[in-house]
Amino acid sequence: MSYFLRRLMHGTFLLIGVSILTFLFTTLAPGNYFDEMRLNPQISPETVAALRAQYQLDRPLPMRYGRWVKALLHGDMGFSFAYNSPVAPLLWVRARNTLLLTVMATLMAWGLALPLGIWSATTLGRLPDRAISGATAALLVIPDLVLAIAMLILAVRSGWFPTGGMASAAVEGLSPVQKLRDLAWHMELPVLAVVLSALPTLVRHVRAAVAEVLDAPFLRAAASHGIPRRTLLYRYALRAAANPLISLFGFSVGTLLSGSLLVEVVMSWPGLGPLLLEAILARDLFVVIGGVLCSTVFLVTGNFFADVLIYWADPRIRSQADA
């Protein structure tokens, strides 16, 4: 089990590194929330100084970091100046929504990329492969920002989809099943936008990984022994191709998070993205740090999940870890 422990340690180091990095940025930053308050003639300089002292912005950096970490371990993520409320509950709701969008998008993107990539790799150079490669190339040259805006325009023009948010106005009076359907209806376009922006790279990687394995000597030997194609593909090729794909899964979490951030802002999905953007515009320090940290937690979790998968799929790692 030392393998999992090591992976967990790695994730923790990543989190600590990110938190230090974001904290470092805050000191390099000229101006904060209270600087704008200082311009307001109705607020006395003493009040601003007192507020700064209250939030310990006047202390040296290592001390502030230490206090922040201590508070964090007690579940306190600091205070939002703009919302005038603790950050943690604020983040929690938004993080849940982002998680919903990203997890759905991840599942769908991989659910589509795997069959498409495998199909493409097994028909290398023939019609299905050409069609899939052409489609991914076309999707690849459309930047995610353009795609998200196009989706929004589709929603607005056609009226088939809601133009934002994640619930209808009358959602309170609905039964649980109807609520779920309402949520699904609101999710369709954002999820589609994230999936389409991540899909081409994934399909290409799956295709390359499977095609490489199919060309490997052991599979050629197996094929010449007369083992049927289907068995060959599902019993042997996919298991051998799984390893690089699982590492790719870990990386794809970050891409999908970035993609969903943009989609959230464009389609006003109430996730971390819009909150983070508002916080940046309002110089709401702790919300920004909390939001970035939240995304890192998602990422570390996704990577850890990939580590678990690879442990399960790759006997080499198992034997190394248990030895």
Added chain:
Amino acid sequence: MMQRGRWKRWLVALAILHGIIGCAGFFAPYDPAEQDRERPYLPPMKIHIVDTTGHFHFRPFFYAVHLRDGSFDQFEESTDQVLPLHFLVSGARYRFLGLVPSRMHFFGASASRIYLLGSDAYGRDQLSRILNGGQISLLAGLLGAGLTLFFGVLIGATAGFYGGWRDGLLMRVAELFMALPWLYMLLALRAFLPLTVSPPWAFFLIIAVIGTVGWARPARLVRGVVLSAKERDYVRAARGFGAKDDYLLRRHVLPETSSVILTQAAILVPQFVLAEMTLSFLGLGVPEPVPTWGSLLASLQQYSVLVSYWWMYLPALAIVPFFLGYLGLASALQQDAGTEKIEKATSGVR
């Protein structure tokens, strides 16, 4: 067989695209900041070659457009006022390539302004704004990529060439930067820089932010190449003859990294153009009234614009040919590097 040298074609296509944007002042019919309050949100004007009486004209022409009486956003063509299209006309002052003052424009009409791609809320010509906005977006992408590659090569070469604790530390930090979702990182970095700054400062700020975010991947790739290059026999021989570190790096090791750097550049530039677009779109980049591809799209965040004025979406499409070009260039370069590797390997066997 894989074809080599395909990258040249992509490079020519990209050079043409960049040339058009570089000479934006010439190809744009008007000054991007010039307003026309009589014609806000004018739809793209139609080019005619057959007039209302059915006569064919060799010179394409437009009908002048004005607001319909009693309306504030409905336009109609007045067929009595013909605006013939002229090429190489004299118009608003600009500086050709930012240096030579000139008044020559590629096309225009004499009597009234023509809007090939419509106008925005202030009646500014959308085509002129897209062309001029491209200059800023592309420059941000190019300079950002240059900065990133500079950091990447510096850090990668240090880590690979000197090794030891430097290598360990730098690569751990690189892992950190590579792990983070880049958009979150971009926003976090931008969050702690001043919000309201003058356009030139905003421009440099963006380049600095974009340039700091992406160094990790090129650094790792360069490190890998440097690691193998410094163990080559001729490098060892040079070292044996008493060559200093900086000579070895400059003369023998860094030239080996050139193909990696070129490929990375082709991958990074479009990404960074998009990063500028995203930041400006979100209101964190170069502010109005300076046009960039991102700030031109920012108006789409207003619902009314999104619903009614489809031509405001056109700036988004401007980036697509550039994406295509850079993508083609990157994959052609990668393919060349791949075949080169194969050729090297097979020639070694023989």
